Amino acid sequence: MSISLKRARAIFVKDYKEFSRNYALSIMLIFPIILALLLRAAGAASTLPGSFATVLNLSFVFLTCFAQACLIAEEKERNTLRSLMMTPATTLDVLIGKSTLVFVMSAVVLAISTYLFGYEPESIWAFVAAILLSIILYTAVGTICGLFSKTLLDASLSIIPVTIVFSGAPWGAFLVDDYPIFKVLDYVPSSQLVHLLSIQSAGFTIGDLLKPLLIILAWTVVLTMVSVVLYQRRLKDE
């Protein structure tokens, strides 16, 4: 399957214009910024070092995942995706064009909100790597959501289970004492992000940094592969 940057860029530009003019979607761009400002005002920055992970975990779902799901579902709703499949553009061109847009938007907005929140990571490279991997991961989740929804409305609703599983997982920690089964939730990438961001400046090892990163990486690789395979299979059925 060939990938053409020219075609992927055409799709990127087209989706950027569609996205920026769809205010119901593009309003989500300010969500992470508002959340960061709110939590900072509440004084969470100084008391709870891991609290910035909450901003990130919610933003990933409400911006990255939601935008990607809507972009794909909207194309399906209007049958333009089927039409695109009959052009020389391959499935990967379309997927790369859309994902790049979502990736760039998420990265920029999250960078701004990190700055506004005033979060200073112990290890800047581990923090950046975790964020970038997470964006890819949630884009893949968004793709899967988009593929299973036929309309924009379906896509918006499909975000709810994703929110519960991914954004809600870190709070599962409160239930572990009563129900040991919830220990599983500790391996969800959002929980790992909390662990990574909670690391204190004094006395951490490379292992402390690597373990969450590796778990997030594993999730990213698996979900990205699943989304690409699903995407190609679902489009064949179209």
Added chain:
Amino acid sequence: MQFQPIYSNGKLLLPKFELNMASNPSMGIITDLKRKQLLMNQLEDHSQYYVFRAGQNEYMRLTVEELITFLVKVTEGNDRVALLIDYFALKDERKVKIKDLSSSKRMYVTLLRVFFAHQPTLVLEEPYFYLEEEDRRHFKMILDDLSKEKQILILTSNLEDAMISCDAIYRLNESGLHPLDIRDSEEDKQEAQKQDEANITLQKISTKRNDKVILFDPPEVDYIESMDGSILVHVGGENYVCALTLTELEQRLLNFGFFRCHRSYIVNLQKVREIITWTKNSYSLRLNTGKDAVVPLSRSKLQELKVLLNI
């Protein structure tokens, strides 16, 4: 292209048939909704067929210009966008968002996707259905230009839509694919008309009097009489000599309401006023011409005449 038969509940929905696209660059198939979908489902091969379905929608938030730029880029075309917009006659709508266009224009813009298809065969479902007159004309022009290089198949349930731009039209139902030879039947009609004209000129009855040729329209003639081997055509109380035989005249004038009432007479039935019965076996016809003209009627022809006149 070949289509496989499709059965539903033991009933044949779509018979097996083959479509020879090579002979005609643009074809139309008139059939119902169900069969249209069955046909399109069989044209899965994206390298051969570009299938435009009626449910196709468009990126609503792009402007016309942005959309065409996108379509050019995504298909890696070399066309200049400005020239294309002129060609599509969309100059006035260049900066208008698709969602703000009129529904006919929106459909027209959506249909332009087929222009960018690289496949050798374009299949369109109901392309003209939502188009207004002007957009129809433009789109027909685009399809005509496309048909120089590609083959076009139009699926519709409307004969008129198929006639807009198809060279060959077929009707598809459970019994198979039936060609609808519209153009040929038009030619037939023209030929028939020519034949009629030829007959009319032939059916002028040419007579001679004093070495002049005089032509009569059949309705003018009162009756024709054979006397001493020459044929006399009676018109308005005068008689004129005709070169044809009575049998020839009878055949030519049959359609003009003439009747062979006697071995030596042909009469214009339009001018008959009265059937005179002399005796039981002897009859005559009186005509309503200025002079009192009476034509004999054979006993054997009486029955035929009664049938003709519904007596």
